[in-house]
Amino acid sequence: MTLAITRTRRLLGALAVTGALCLTGCGGSDSGSGSDSAGGSGSGERSTDDAVEALQDWISATQDGDDDACDLETDAYAEAANAQMSDSGQETLSCPDRVAAVAELMTAFGEGTDYTDADFVVTDETPDTVTIEATYSDGIVESYGLVYEDGDWLVNSEGGTGGDASGGASEEEIAAQTAQWVENWCDVQPGQTxxxxxxxxxEPTGEFTAADDATPQINYEMGPYSFTVFLDTDAVVDGFYANYDSLGDSDLAKMPCVTDGPSGLDRE
Incomplete structure (x- = not known):
């Protein structure tokens, strides 16, 4: 889900329980892989300070609707975000179009938040990856994963409160986690606690409660996977959302409760 997604999800959940826009994606074929971006000099040197600067540049460009943001994202992040910001059945948005759409959401639903006004803390790092936690002026905390590619730090993942869903997990662990979500999604039912x-x-990758001035919900998000369980004020399940359009046939085949109706794929 890009920058405004968390806040947009709250509004959509409160109004229609129709869900969340996902937290991962951007920088498609026209993104340029960041080779000339502000995220690094391309000299091969790297530091966490450079990673923080790259994230700040990406946030600023996204807020301004500037397609320079595309040069600060990995292709994987871009492809998922472009697809998930696109309407079902419509042609996938290009990265510049998606960045412009996100900027409009940030203006409409950001409640006056200046997204460039944040405190940034590096919470995890390896030679080629950094996880940065940003605390915004409105109190919301989001976690961003950046990777070092071709001499630049690029945004590769984004998560709401609770941090980057990958948490440094291996590909096998991530695959097992997302498989659990897919295989068990239909077992979650209204009325459960x-x-x-x-x-x-x-364990969810993110959660919002009434104390966050949001529709209570638990979120499971990673790459193209985006599942949201909505709760009532007593913490009882009363609604669902998932980005089914981003899932492949093999995943959908494991969710018998998901059918293709007049309005598209949804739970029965």
């Missing part, structure tokens, strides 16, 4: 839903789906 929050604890029962988590027992079925596993």
């Amino acid at each position: 929050r604890e029962e839903a988590i027992e079925i789906m596993g």
Whole structure:
């Protein structure tokens, strides 16, 4: 989900329980892989300060609707975000069009938030990856994963409160985590408690409560996977959202509760 997605999800959930836009994606074929971006000199040197600067540049460009943001994203992040910001059945947005759309969301639903006004803390790092936690002026905390590619730090993942869903996990661990979400999604039912839903789906990658001035919900998001369980004020399951259009046939085949109706794929 790009920068405004968390806040947009709150509004959509409150109004229609129709869900969340996903937290990963950007920088498609016209993104340029960041080779001339502000995220690095391309000299091969790297530092966490450069990673923070690259993230700040990406946030600023995204807020301005500037397609320079595309040069500060990995292709994987771009492809997922472009697809997930596109309407079902419509041609996938280009990265510049998606950045412009996100900027409009940030203006419409950001409640006056200046997204460039944030405190940035590096919470995890390896030679080629950095996780940065940003605390915004409105109190919302989001976590960003950056990777070092071809001499530049590029945004590769984004998560709401609770941090980057990958948490440095291996590809095998991530695959097992997303498989659990897909295979168990239909087992989560209205009337179950929050604890029962988590027992079925596993620990969420993000969560919002009424204290966050949001529709209570637990979120499971990683790459193209985006599942949201909405809760009532008693922490009882009362609604669902998932980005089914981003899933492949093999995943959908494991979710018998998802059918293709007049308005597209949805739970029965």
